[in-house]
Amino acid sequence: MGPEGRWEIKDDYSHLMRAWGGKHQWKSGFDFSYVPFEGDNMGSPLGSWTLPKDTPYDPNDQSTWPTQYTNSLPYDVQIGSFNENLPDLLGRIQDKLGRDGTFPYDISVFPQSRASRGDHNNFGPRIGVAWDPANNGITNVHVAFGVFYDNMRTLQNFNELTWPQSKSITITRQQGLTFPDPYGGKTRDAFLSTTPPTIAIGSNDQVNPYAHQFNVGVNRMITRDLAMTADVTVVSRYSDRDTVEINLPDQTTRVRPFPQFQRVNLWQSTADNTYRALLLKVDKRMSNKHQYLASYTLSKSNDDAFTSALVDHYGYTKLKRAGTADRRHRLVVSGIYALPLDMQVSAIGDFRSSLPFTPSSTAGDLNNDTLTGDLPAGVLPGSGCRSLNLDAINTFRRARGLTDVTTVDCPTFVNVDLRFSKFFRIGLSQRAEFIAQLFNVFDRANFNTPNTSITSTNNTKTGRPLFGTSTGLLPNINAPSRQAEFAIRFQF
Numbered sequence: 127m128g129p130e131g132r133w134e135i136k137d138d139y140s141h142l143m144r145a146w147g148g149k150h151q152w153k154s155g156f157d158f159s160y161v162p163f164e165g166d167n168m169g170s171p172l173g174s175w176t177l178p179k180d181t182p183y184d185p186n187d188q189s190t191w192p193t194q195y196t197n198s199l200p201y202d203v204q205i206g207s208f209n210e211n212l213p214d215l216l217g218r219i220q221d222k223l224g225r226d227g228t229f230p231y232d233i234s235v236f237p238q239s240r241a242s243r244g245d246h247n248n249f250g251p252r253i254g255v256a257w258d259p260a261n262n263g264i265t266n267v268h269v270a271f272g273v274f275y276d277n278m279r280t281l282q283n284f285n286e287l288t289w290p291q292s293k294s295i296t297i298t299r300q301q302g303l304t305f306p307d308p309y310g311g312k313t314r315d316a317f318l319s320t321t322p323p324t325i326a327i328g329s330n331d332q333v334n335p336y337a338h339q340f341n342v343g344v345n346r347m348i349t350r351d352l353a354m355t356a357d358v359t360v361v362s363r364y365s366d367r368d369t370v371e372i373n374l375p376d377q378t379t380r381v382r383p384f385p386q387f388q389r390v391n392l393w394q395s396t397a398d399n400t401y402r403a404l405l406l407k408v409d410k411r412m413s414n415k416h417q418y419l420a421s422y423t424l425s426k427s428n429d430d431a432f433t434s435a436l437v438d439h440y441g442y443t444k445l446k447r448a449g450t451a452d453r454r455h456r457l458v459v460s461g462i463y464a465l466p467l468d469m470q471v472s473a474i475g476d477f478r479s480s481l482p483f484t485p486s487s488t489a490g491d492l493n494n495d496t497l498t499g500d501l502p503a504g505v506l507p508g509s510g511c512r513s514l515n516l517d518a519i520n521t522f523r524r525a526r527g528l529t530d531v532t533t534v535d536c537p538t539f540v541n542v543d544l545r546f547s548k549f550f551r552i553g554l555s556q557r558a559e560f561i562a563q564l565f566n567v568f569d570r571a572n573f574n575t576p577n578t579s580i581t582s583t584n585n586t587k588t589g590r591p592l593f594g595t596s597t598g599l600l601p602n603i604n605a606p607s608r609q610a611e612f613a614i615r616f617q618f
Contacts (some may be wrong), residue, residue: 128380129163129164130161130162130163130164130226131161131163132159132160133159133160133161134157134158134159134160135157135158136156136157136158137155137156138154138155138156138498139154139155144301147350151298152612157368162203165201165202165284165287166200166201166290166410167200167201167288168200168203169198169199169200169201169283169292170196170197170198170427171197171198171199171200172197172492173195173196173197173308173470173515174195174196174197174555175192175194175195175523176192176193176195176196176488176490176498177192177303177488178190178192178488178489178490178524178581179488180192180194180488180579180581180582180583180592181583183305187588189526191299191303191305192200192299192300192303192305192472193299193303193365193488193490193491193498194296194297194299194303194490194498195295195296195303195308196294196295196296196297196324197294197314198291198292198293198294198295199291199292199293199297199306199493200291201288201291201292201347202291202425203263211518219514220425223285226292232491236455241334242362245344247512248275248334248391249271249504250271250272250273250274250336251271251272252271252272252274253270253271253272254268254269254270254271254275255268255269256428256452258589259455260430260504262447263347263521263557264347265314265344265346265347266344266345266346267343267344267357268341268342268343268344268345269341269342270337270340270341270342271338271339271340271341272339273336273338273339274336274337274339275334275335275336276334276335276336276337276366277334278332278334284325284392285325285483286325286326286327286328287389287555289323289325289326292518293318293323294323294324294325294326295314295317295318295319295324295388296322296388296389297320298371298491298496298498299490299491300491300496303425311387321388322385322386322387322388323387323388324387324388324389324390324391325387325389325390325391326390326391326392326393327390327391327393328392328393329392329393329394329395330392331394331395332367332393332395333395334365335363335364335365335366335367335395336363336364337361337362337363337364338361338362338364339359339360339361339362340359340360340361340394341357341358341359341360342357342358343356343357343358343405344356349413350413351410351412351413352363352408352409353407353408353409353410354406354407354409354412355405355406355407355408355409356404356405356407357404357405358403358404358405359401359402359403359406360400360401360402360406361400361401361402362398362400363398363399363400363401363419364398364400365395365396366395366396366397366399366400366431366433367393367395368393368395368396368397368432369391369393369394369396370391370394370432370434370442371389371390371391371434371497372390372391372392372441373388373389373390373391374440374441374495374496374497375495375496377440377444378390379493387582388561392550396431396432396444397429397430397432398429398430399405399427399429399430399431399449400427400428400449401426401427401449401451401508402425402426402427403423403424403425403426404423404424404425405421405422405423405424405492406420406421406422407419407420407422408420408421412462412464413520415462415463415464416462416463416464417461417462418459418460418461418462419458419459419460419461419601420457420458420459420460421455421457421458422455422456422457423453423455423457424454425452425454425455426452426454427448427449427450427451427452428446428447428448428449429446429447429448429449429450429508430444430445430446430447431444431445432444432445433445433492434495434500435499435500435501435507436499436500436501436506437492437493437500437502437503438473438493438503439493439551440493440494440495441497441540443497444505444600445506447482447484447506447507447508447509448482448508448509449482449508449545450481450511451481452481452482452512453478453479453480453481454479455477455478455479455480455498456476456477456478456555457475457477457478458472458474458475458476458477459474460472460474460475461473466549468549468550469546469548470544470546470550471544471546472544472545472548473541473542473543473544473613474542474547475540475541475542475543476502476540476541476542477538477539477540478538478540479538480536480538480540480575481509481511481575482509482510482512482535482575483508483510483511483576483578484507484508484509484510485497485501485505485507485509485510485514485519485576485578485579485580485593486501486579486580487499487500487501487502487579487580487581488576488581489502489522489526489577489581497602501580502518502519502521502522502580503518504517504518505518505519505522505580509532510534510578510594511536511575512574512577514534516531516532516534519531519580519593523580523581523591524583528581528583528591529584529591530591531591531593531594533590533594534576534593534594535573535576535594535595536576537572537573537575537576537596537598537600539600540568540570540572541565541566541570541572541603541604541605542566542567542568543563543564543565543566543604543605544563544564544567545561545562545563545564546561546562546563547560547561547562548560556616556617556618557617558613558614558615558616558617559615559616559617560612560613560614561611561612561613561614562609562610562611562612563610563611563612564610565604565605565609565610566604566605566606566609567608568608568610569608571599571606571607572599572600572603572606573598573600574596574598574599574600574601575594575596576594576595576596577592577593577594577596577597577603578593579592579593580593581593598599
């Protein structure tokens with residue numbers, strides 16, 4: 127990406143009033159941002175091939191011939207992004223019920239010429255109530271509801287503006303794709319001048335993704351230093367970004383709706399997802415030289431978006447499947463114990479169940495809709511480590527001379543960290559602290575989701591099919607292997 131700048135004007139006004147038996151705070155304001163930046167991208171000037179098998183190309187074996195070739199040139203486009211949040215009204219009420227609410231109204235616009243674009247009705251009320259039934263501070267019942275709006279991802283909207291520079295090309299086998307020269311002896315410009323281009327457009331009905339979130343729970347103090355919490359959270363998210371190809375050929379005539387183009391990739395606000403969770407927590411405050419916190423989450427997440435990977439459906443079908451964040455169980459336990467001589471030891475353990483994955487395929491276009499990546503009958507997106515049909519996968523693999531898959535890795539996550547500290551007092555107001563930390567105490571390898579390609583061959587060392595085999599660690603984890611850390615901190 128190129129250089130980026132930011133211009134922002136932000137202001138708000140608050141008024142505190144005592145009326146209607148409580149304390150009320152009303153707040154209004156605005157936030158205007160202008161963010162100019164350059165959208166630089168190298169594209170794919172050398173091109174990219176899609177091959178149907180994980181085997182070398184054989185000119186005498188048509189099953190190894192490429193199914194698709196794509197190519198795009200570098201581009202550099204000056205982009206300006208507006209983000210406006212206009213009058214935001216906030217009311218806060220402090221009383222026995224602990225009621226509060228916010229009522230924001232957000233407008234998001236983008237500099238362009240069509241009056242029909244932009245999202246101008248983002249009213250997002252957020253209301254909550256907390257109740258102490260006995261008015262003694264022991265039990266708290268709380269309920270909350272809110273509507274939240276996400277931003278439109280500017281980076282994902284570039285292609286509509288950058289095609290004049292990138293001049294993307296897509297060539298499929300149905301168009302007579304040749305290898306290794308996809309242009310059939312022509313130069314790139316000569317080929318492009320006689321071939322319908324691939325373009326990307328944004329729907330005029332695009333809106334900001336938004337979510338309805340509902341939470342209800344109860345806190346209960348068991349003893350003076352021990353409390354328990356149970357919460358239920360329900361989140362329904364709507365209108366996230368989907369990309370569909372709207373220029374598929376007619377199944378009978380094979381004529382495209384817009385014959386002047388090859389592909390027309392439409393961005394539209396049709397992807398939804400849901401999240402349901404039960405959170406249980408036990409919290410003991412420091413007393414008798416120790417404290418601890420244990421929290422368990424039981425959750426389920428579903429994505430509902432369009433896919434073109436179903437072999438028994440022509441083109442796109444909206445399909446509900448396990449969500450990318452569908453981790454059913456998570457337990458986090460932590461504690462601190464105070465030792466004599468100003469020493470303490472603490473630990474935290476994090477235990478998570480597996481994530482789902484979506485099987486992928488390089489078998490090409492199995493349903494003749496010109497879109498590659500089709501899955502065989504019985505294999506669904508998001509079914510990995512959930513409802514995966516191994517019989518369907520192995521039937522598909524046998525037909526291609528590939529080994530049956532008998533095991534699929536569904537990696538869990540386990541991590542335990544320890545910390546020891548010793549304080550040394552220096553004078554009346556100064557002290558030093560020696561810290562020793564051990565991360566990933568059990569040296570646990572926390573693997574990422576497994577290889578997803580159902581057309582992959584076998585591991586050359588183990589002989590096991592690569593599909594369903596975890597070969598890499600989770601990204602962005604604190605300690606991929608056991609490691610120690612020592613530090614001295616001085617406070618004055």
